[in-house]
Amino acid sequence: MLHEEVVGRIRAILLDGEITPGARIPERELCDRLQISRTPLREALKVLAAEGLVQLLPHRGSRAAKLTDKDVRDLFEVCQGLEALAGELACERITDAEIDAIAAAHADMVRHHREGDLIQYYRGNRAIHEAIVTAAGNPALVALYASVTARIRRARYVTPMTPQRWAFAVKEHEAILNALQRRDGAGLSHILRAHLRHKREEVLQAGFAETEGNDLALRIA
Amino acid sequence: MLHEEVVGRIRAILLDGEITPGARIPERELCDRLQISRTPLREALKVLAAEGLVQLLPHRGSRAAKLTDKDVRDLFEVCQGLEALAGELACERITDAEIDAIAAAHADMVRHHREGDLIQYYRGNRAIHEAIVTAAGNPALVALYASVTARIRRARYVTPMTPQRWAFAVKEHEAILNALQRRDGAGLSHILRAHLRHKREEVLQAGFAETEGNDLALRIA
DNA sequence: TTTTACATTTTTGAATGCAAAATTATCGAT
DNA sequence: ATCGATAATTTTGCATTCAAAAATGTAAAA
Incomplete structure (x- = not known):
């Protein structure tokens, strides 16, 4: 699976609200589901964080961004x-x-x-x-x-x-x-x-x- | 070094024109210079690609983006x-x-x-x-x-x-x-x-x- | 000399492994 | 029982490793 596709799939999951805003993003689970390892998944999460859809907390993983x-x-x-x-x-x-x-x-x-x-x-x-x-x-x-x-x-x-x-x-x-x-x-x-x-x-x-x-x-x- | 800092450093290098638009981005060299391994560097490059400063070519590495x-x-x-x-x-x-x-x-x-x-x-x-x-x-x-x-x-x-x-x-x-x-x-x-x-x-x-x-x-x- | 086929090297992309940090569980003291 | 401290577990972040792809180099044929 291409990098852009991984980003797209996760973006879709977030936009569908399948992962509720504020909820932790289950790395392991997404890896299994997309059949990829943690490295490409994490690359995608960083990109989505730059887009504002994901919030990265150092040493505490990532969450679906919440809007105030x-x-x-x-x-x-x-x-x-x-x-x-x-x-x-x-x-x-x-x-x-x-x-x-x-x-x-x-x-x-x-x-x-x-x-x-x-x-x-x-x-x-x-x-x-x-x-x-x-x-x-x-x-x-x-x-x-x-x-x-x-x-x-x-x-x-x-x-x-x-x-x-x-x-x-x-x-x-x-x-x-x-x-x-x-x-x-x-x-x-x-x-x-x-x-x-x-x-x-x-x-x-x-x-x-x-x-x-x-x-x-x-x-x- | 924090992820955001890596992104910032590389962004600065690109904006300074230290890597000419169109030129290949020397992964190994940047790793040495920033004292990080390829994993965090590549995460930063994907983010910068999403921003439009870097162009990723599948299986051919990344280049500083060129503007038409x-x-x-x-x-x-x-x-x-x-x-x-x-x-x-x-x-x-x-x-x-x-x-x-x-x-x-x-x-x-x-x-x-x-x-x-x-x-x-x-x-x-x-x-x-x-x-x-x-x-x-x-x-x-x-x-x-x-x-x-x-x-x-x-x-x-x-x-x-x-x-x-x-x-x-x-x-x-x-x-x-x-x-x-x-x-x-x-x-x-x-x-x-x-x-x-x-x-x-x-x-x-x-x-x-x-x-x-x-x-x-x-x-x- | 130029071109083309093949072998070698390098580079890329992703999986795995490992140390540090955070989370959870356990147990003893109040 | 509740709280706090400590130990066990999990999770994170990154370095390393490995396979596949691309680039490079070499040599033989035209």
């Missing part, structure tokens, strides 16, 4: 900056075909909302945000965005949702699509920031902080 | 986004004392310009940009900014400079300080972006691309 409210606030703030930049650049560079693809994804997402399928809604939602960032045509930005959003993924996509907020988020997404179709960079940038600011408030209000025994589950209302 | 023109363009673009965000946040949160410190650093920098001391000028310049980012009060942003600027440090601070451009950059910095003192977030954000856009154009025009035998040296004119 402040962390969530900060990361959302950075995410706003990155998406705002992506929005502006995307409007300069996006092709008609890419816009059409995003419009289609948007339509799907709206359908998932109508049908009340939150999981599929979130999946589509994420795809749209990622498509906009990709359309900016800046791989460095894509990589950074991926790393920041990974850290707040659980906060962003595993948070309770009221029907009101959900409907409002869909409205915002209509404005996002609209700005993109008009290639209104400043407008798109502005909407994306507001959209994320609202999401952040929801998350913080829901009391996201990953303290012990905060068992997040995907649910509506 | 496109990389420089992309990274400056991201840097613009981050500094713009930092500027806005800083204006909301910066204290009077912090502004005074930046004003003092600015005065120093202007003096270095008058005296024609490019190295000291760049040093002060960097300190100001970093102080603004720090004043945003967002550690996640600081970390990301550090990682992006590290990758373009050599491009940003080791590039020829004409007297005209230098004088213009100083003028821009006056506007930056002014916006900060007025706590004009939108204005500061705008100026920072323009400032970086200009810097990027200089760098690209100077033909920065780290191809073989591009021996960058700090010089004026």
Whole structure:
């Protein structure tokens, strides 16, 4: 197994929440599971620690990183900056075909909302945000965005949702699509920031902080 | 030696250009020099590869990463986004004392310009940009900014400079300080972006691309 | 002389081994 | 029984070792 694959597998395990934030990372167990020895596993853990997904405690092993409210606030703030930049650049560079693809994804997402399928809604939602960032045509930005959003993924996509907020988020997404179709960079940038600011408030209000025994589950209302 | 220290030492070696971009990283030699074995060294190299400073080639060892023109363009673009965000946040949160410190650093920098001391000028310049980012009060942003600027440090601070451009950059910095003192977030954000856009154009025009035998040296004119 | 096949050496990537540190268990004193 | 000290165990971090891959060198054939 290649180094990057090991990193990816462990990252997935962490993002899935299979190892709860704050919990010790069972080295031996992961070695058995991935069929590798401790050396490549530990290399991967150091990389994930640099990404902020793992916390290394000298002589005490590694734990799945835990986010405080402040962390969530900060990361959302950075995410706003990155998406705002992506929005502006995307409007300069996006092709008609890419816009059409995003419009289609948007339509799907709206359908998932109508049908009340939150999981599929979130999946589509994420795809749209990622498509906009990709359309900016800046791989460095894509990589950074991926790393920041990974850290707040659980906060962003595993948070309770009221029907009101959900409907409002869909409205915002209509404005996002609209700005993109008009290639209104400043407008798109502005909407994306507001959209994320609202999401952040929801998350913080829901009391996201990953303290012990905060068992997040995907649910509506 | 602690893991983080190893990473830091090697990062410094790379940023100093002691290992030329594109050159193979001499594992054995670094082990001897840092008095560590290959295991911790390789852990550090993987981390630096994730940061973009090192390129890992499977079964062929690691090299100091080389930047293409496109990389420089992309990274400056991201840097613009981050500094713009930092500027806005800083204006909301910066204290009077912090502004005074930046004003003092600015005065120093202007003096270095008058005296024609490019190295000291760049040093002060960097300190100001970093102080603004720090004043945003967002550690996640600081970390990301550090990682992006590290990758373009050599491009940003080791590039020829004409007297005209230098004088213009100083003028821009006056506007930056002014916006900060007025706590004009939108204005500061705008100026920072323009400032970086200009810097990027200089760098690209100077033909920065780290191809073989591009021996960058700090010089004026 | 140039090229190609093969052997040798070096380097890489990962498993194992080992000492130091931390954790857990055990036992005696209160 | 509870607390604290000490011993046993586990875990960590790193050096070393080993197999596989790549690079290098050598020699024969074109």
